[in-house]
Amino acid sequence: MNKGLYKVVFCRLRRMLVAVADFAVSHASEPASGTGASSLPVLRPVACAAMALLGTVSTLTLAQIVPSAGSGAQVLQTQNGLQQVNIAKPSAAGVSLNNYSQLDVPGKGALLNNSPTIVQTQQAGYVNGNPNLAPGQSAGIIVNQVLSNSPSQLRGYLEVAGPKAEVIVANPSGIVVDGGGFINTSRAILTTGTPNFGANGSLAGFNVAGGNITVQGAGLNATNVDQVDLLARAVQVNAAIYANNLNVVTGANQVDHTTLAATPIAGNGAAPAVAIDVSQLGGMYASRIFLASNEYGVGVSNRGVLAAQAGDLTLTSQGKLVLAGQTNASGSISATARDGIDNSGTTYAQQDVVAATSGTLTNSGVLAAQRNTTINAGSVDSTGTLGAGINSDGSISTQGDLNVIASGAISASGRNAAAANAVVQGASVNLAGSSTTANGNLALTASAGDINLSSATTTAGGSINANATGTLANDNGALKSGGAQSINAGALSNVNGQIISGGWLSANIVNALLNQGGTMQSAGALDVRAGSVDNSAGHFTSLNADGLSVSASGLLNNAQGGVIGGNGNVVVQAGQLVNVGSITAVQDLTATATRSLSNVGTLAANGNATVTAGSTLTVAGGAISAGKVVNVRAATLDNSNGAITGDQVALAADSLVNHAGSITQTGKGATTLAVVGTLDNANGSIQTNAADLSLAPAALINDNGKITTSGAGTLSIYSGSLSNNGGTIATSGSL
Missing domain, CATH: 2.160.20.10 (Single-stranded right-handed beta-helix, Pectin lyase-like)
Known part of the structure; x- marks a missing residue:
């Protein structure tokens, strides 16, 4: 019939037009009904009834x-x-x-x-x-x-x-x-x-x-x-x-x-293992897709293709959601599962991706969006790619935030990328070996454990804010920001690592800070506070004049050629300070130890240098120098084989040992050597260009030593006892 092999006739039994085969015969005595020039034949009642039935x-x-x-x-x-x-x-x-x-x-x-x-x-x-x-x-x-x-x-x-x-x-x-x-x-x-x-x-x-x-x-x-x-x-x-x-x-x-x-409602028989199962040969292609598994403990599996080609894709499961195939949407993807989400395929949305589960989100594939990607999970274990602001060709867009939030542990050791800002927040955060980038700001939070960035590359075009109740580990890693950087942690390990800030850098560490062979550098101010600091063969550096401060309530160890230096003022404070490297300032330097200070290295400033120890200050084999005033204070000052040099020198100590050491003032200002007890300059040198020099120790030992002034003033020595065997005491002025 659909090829035109039919005709339309009037059925008197049904009182209506009907389509019949072209071989049907009308009743000759019935008047025909027609349209236009043609007329419609009329079926005999018996034929019409048969047609109607058949x-x-x-x-x-x-x-x-x-x-x-x-x-x-x-x-x-x-x-x-x-x-x-x-x-x-x-x-x-x-x-x-x-x-x-x-x-x-x-x-x-x-x-x-x-x-x-x-x-x-x-x-x-x-x-x-x-x-x-x-x-x-x-x-x-x-x-x-x-x-x-x-x-x-x-x-x-x-x-x-x-x-x-x-x-x-x-x-x-x-x-x-x-x-x-x-x-x-x-x-x-x-x-x-x-x-x-x-x-x-x-x-x-x-x-x-x-x-x-x-x-x-x-x-x-x-x-x-x-x-x-x-x-x-x-x-x-x-x-x-x-x-x-x-x-x-x-x-x-x-x-x-x-x-x-x-x-x-109550079901008939046992629940299926999987409620929605898309095999490798299967696929769903639609403008918009909504998938829901509402039976408790029964999941959804996609090993084929889910493609929302003109809208959103929504996936909900009261069991586990397995995404092993291609899951994509021209709009947004919303994936919610009670018992976890396992993505080993490619899940990509041209707008947003939101994945939520009270279980574990596991990702060994690609989970990304051209705009924002948000993950809320009980825990996260990702070895694949987590991305936001990712174009379909894999390039980075100009907008898109990545938010990975878990009540438990987060491990994301693959690639993590955000065109704008990124937030990674969990009980613990493990990004070891990963590549994590945010063109905007990056926030890392471990609310009940560690942040592990070891052997990872972690960068932000803007600021980085890292907070860990436990240890932040960046061993052999690179933590870099174009803007400011703030680190708060129970402990910090940056062994052979790099922490570099394009703005100011602040590290507030409750316990130990290990920077052995590591670098902590800022383009702005650098402020480090810790329970203890080990900078053996490491670097603390501030590149501008905003200042550098490193403080430790316990030991600050700057050994094995460690470097602490800044182009502004430098302040180093510790309970105990050991310097076998260099601590330098383009402007002023302040080095303070509430207990002992040992300087076998270099303490130097182009401006003033103030070095203070609560008990013993040892400069054995080391050097303290200042382009302006060098001010050294300690209960006991031991400068044996050391060198203290400044345009102006001011020393204050209960006792001073300068065996084979040198104390030199190059300027013409006043020189002050306030030693209350014994001043032992055996084989040492005390030299000044000042107009006047006054020494008033309880005892002065200058055996084979030199005490000289080049100024035209007076050299005054007031001492309860004096030993000058083979020594020299000389002045260009009066004695």
Whole structure:
């Protein structure tokens, strides 16, 4: 018929126009009705009745659509061999309920007749009107309920003849789709649930207690349907599903027809292992996708393709969510799972990605967005890529924040990248060996443990703020910021590591700071506070004049050629200070030890140098120098084999030992050597250009030593005892 081998005649029995085969014969005595120049023949009543009963041809020998006894629907066959269902009269709410003992759609398709008059179809050409419908009447929703122990097989297109309608296929025994689709359908629902109806015959929803929907072979093509819903206890996708808006709701639920809101109910039998399973051969391609597994402990698995090509992709699971294939959206991706998320595939959104689970989020693939990526999890274990502001070609965009937050431990040892800001916050944070970059600011927080950046590259174009209740470890790592950097930790280990700030750098460490072979450098001010500091072969450096300060309540060890230096003022404070390296300042230097200070290295300033020790200050083999005033104070000052030099010198000590050491003033200002007890200058040298020099120790030993002044003033020595065997005491002025 759809090839034009039909004609339209008036059936006197049905009092309507009907489409018949072109060989049908009209009653000669009946007047014909026509349009235009042609006339329509009229069927004899007997022929018309036969046609009406047979649908223009005989019924199928092997029926694939069989109405249940007492159903208001009838099944006919079209001229080209398709089964045509004359649907039951709709309720006042426009819902037509049709019950079947079998509903299988073959590859050539089938029709649901929703027209009271003759109408043209895509699959069967013109078909007669449905006598179950009153003139002008049609259904808005066509419910096809299957009461059978066998699943329905949908291998062709189910077409609505007449006004477009919503089509529902409901079979609690299951549905298999293999080349299925819909024509002239506004919304399609495939469900293993039982329909629920309101008092006025409206469709309220479905009770889904069991049953599977399987998509295989030639798949499901519903791109010509506004919305497609798959509602079952479990859905297996082994082939492609194409749709506009695709919703998959699984589990034992009462599902609302309008909103698809699901309320859990008791299921039949044991729960499936996986509620939604997309195999490697399967895929979902739609403008927008919503997947929900609502049964407790039952998860979702994608090893194929989930592609929301013009909107958002939403995944929710009351079990585990496994993403091992391609999961992408032109909009945003929202993934929520109770028992964890495992991403070993590529999950990418052109807008935002939000992943939330109370379990562990595991990532060995790519989890990224062109805009923001937000992860909230019980714990995170990522060896793959976590990204925000990542373009589809892998390049970095100009915007996009990465937020990785966990109540437990975070381990992200792969690549972590943000076009803008990044936040990594957990009970502990392990980024060891990773590459972590943020073009904006980076915040790292370990609320109950360590931050491990060892052998990692951690960079931010803006500021870095790192806080750990435990240890921040950056051994062999690189922690670099274009802006300021703040570190607060229980301990800091930067052994052979680099901590470099493009602005100021502040490190507040409760216990030990290990910078052995490491570098802590700032373009601005550098402020380090710790319980103890070990800078053996390390570097603390401030590149501008904003100042450098390193303080330790315990030991500050600047051994093995360690360097502490700045282009501004430098302040070094410790309970005990050991310097076997260099501590220098382009401006003023202040070095203070509340207990002992040992300087075998260099303490130097272009400006003033103030060196103070609460007990012993030892400069054995070391040097203290200042371009201006060098001010040294200690209970005991030992400058044996050492050198103290300044434009002006001021020393104050209970006792001074200068064996083979030198104390030299190069300027003409006053020189002060305030020694209360013994001044032992054996084999040493005290030399000044000052006008006057006054020495008043309790005892002066200058055996083989030199005490000289080049100024024209007075050299005064007041001492209870004097030993000058082989020594020299000389002045250019008066003695």
